[in-house]
Amino acid sequence: MAAQPLDVETAWQLVLQAVNRSDVTLGLPESSEAAVRLNGQGAWHLLHPATPQAKDVLSLFLPLCKPLAPGTPSRVVGQLGQSLDGRIATVTGRSRFINGSDGITHLHRIRAVSDAVIVGAGTAMTDNPRLTVRRTQGPNPVRVVIDRHRRVPDGHHLFTDDEAPTLRLVAGRYKPRAQATLCEGVTEVPCLGDDRDRETVNPTIIIQVLADFGLRKIFVEGGGVTVSAFLRAGLLDRLHVMVAPMIIGSGRPAFSLPEIDLLEDALRPRSRLVNLGSDMLFDLDFS
Ligand SMILES: NC(=O)c1ccc[n+]([C@@H]2O[C@H](COP(=O)([O-])OP(=O)(O)OC[C@H]3O[C@@H](n4cnc5c(N)ncnc54)[C@H](OP(=O)(O)O)[C@@H]3O)[C@@H](O)[C@H]2O)c1
Known part of the structure; x- marks a missing residue:
């Protein structure tokens, strides 16, 4: 048979x-x-x-x-779920739900194979996410929020639900530690420089901080500002862009990169298209 x-x-x-x-x-x-x-x-x-x-x-x-050999670079995967016109949320920040059920399950699967999941302060504030694995089996990653100005409310899930450790990256000078210990609950890590700065910092420092905590398989879940900073710095090995059959017509952009004049200068990674069911996934390989 x-x-x-x-x-x-x-x-x-x-x-x-x-x-x-x-x-x-x-x-x-x-x-x-x-x-x-x-x-x-x-x-x-x-x-x-x-x-x-x-x-x-x-x-x-x-x-x-695949395991990462000691001393080799971290592996960084980004994702964005966008409409056909490249928006990840409305102008007021509503993004639930651009992607369909299969896209959301895909997102939870990436969390489950990652050591840490990163979101920007904008996403943490607006969505109040849990960043846990609920739509599939697998462990929860450590949650990381880039919150230089401590603007994410202390009562949000990431800081109160104890579902997984949370690292809150804030302004200040980073004091490298050979082997930092992850604690239950929330650990604040000063590493994002001067809190009067408005420009994003080069996320290389974020990768270093997480490596010091033993976290080397990194998932950058959003939003657009955060993923774009990693992309601009050349830190993404892979980027999963899930495109939903929807036109929003206005709203928050997926990618914001420095202007270019010539299309020869556009990023053209190796790519593969996968039909997830509710969404089309572009699996982009920058490695
Ligand atoms: N469709 C999707 O896949 C998806 C995924 C996630 C989020 N979203 C939606 O996207 C929206 C938020 O996205 P967004 O692009 O506006 O914001 P975001 O990327 O979530 O957060 C941006 C903020 O995070 C901090 N930050 C991020 N990277 C930093 C860096 N390298 N250095 C210093 N600070 C950094 C900064 O906070 P400060 O300004 O405080 O310095 C920055 O303004 C929400 O509406 C959410 O619902 C959609």
Whole structure:
């Protein structure tokens, strides 16, 4: 009898097994029958039939599971969910829900394979997000909010729900620590320079701070200002842009980068298009 093809849920179980592992064969959750071979160099081979959607889950997430060798750079993945006209929210900041149910599940999956999830103060203030993994199985990442002016209200979920540790990055000079310890609850880390500055800081300092806490698989979840600062600094390895079939016509932009005159100077990363169901995903590879 022909083997039942792997479905999306089984593929996701295999992804969770693959986190921080290489050069190993992953078995089916129920039977331990060999399903995926990781070759240690980041490549993988399917040893079992799978549905097209299950193959998409494996091909999108297995590259994000590969362990990082000591001393190598952090891995940084950004995401934005946007309308066809490149907006991530209305002018008043409403973004729930541009993306459909499949897009939101995808977002939770990226959280589940990341050590830390970062949002800007604008998103933390407006959305009052939890940044936990609820739409799928997997661990919660450490939550990080870039809040130089401490403008995110202290009563917001990130600071009160104790679902996962939260790092609140604020103004001040960073005092590097060899191995910083993550505490339960909220830890304030001064590292964002002078609080009178209005320009965003180069996020290289943020990657360094998180590495000092042992957090090296980083997910930059939004909003547009925050993801753009990482993109401008050349820090993103991958960017997942989820496009919803919707035109808002005005509102907050996804990307804001310095002006260019020639299209030859536009960013043209390697890209792959994946149909998530409710949204089209552009998986952009800057590595
Ligand atoms: N559709 C989506 O995928 C998505 C995802 C997330 C959010 N959103 C929506 O997007 C909107 C917010 O996005 P946004 O672009 O306006 O703001 P944002 O990126 O969430 O936050 C920007 C603010 O964060 C701080 N910040 C970020 N990077 C910094 C850096 N490198 N250095 C210093 N400070 C930094 C600054 O705060 P200060 O100004 O205090 O210095 C900055 O003004 C909300 O309406 C939210 O609902 C949509």
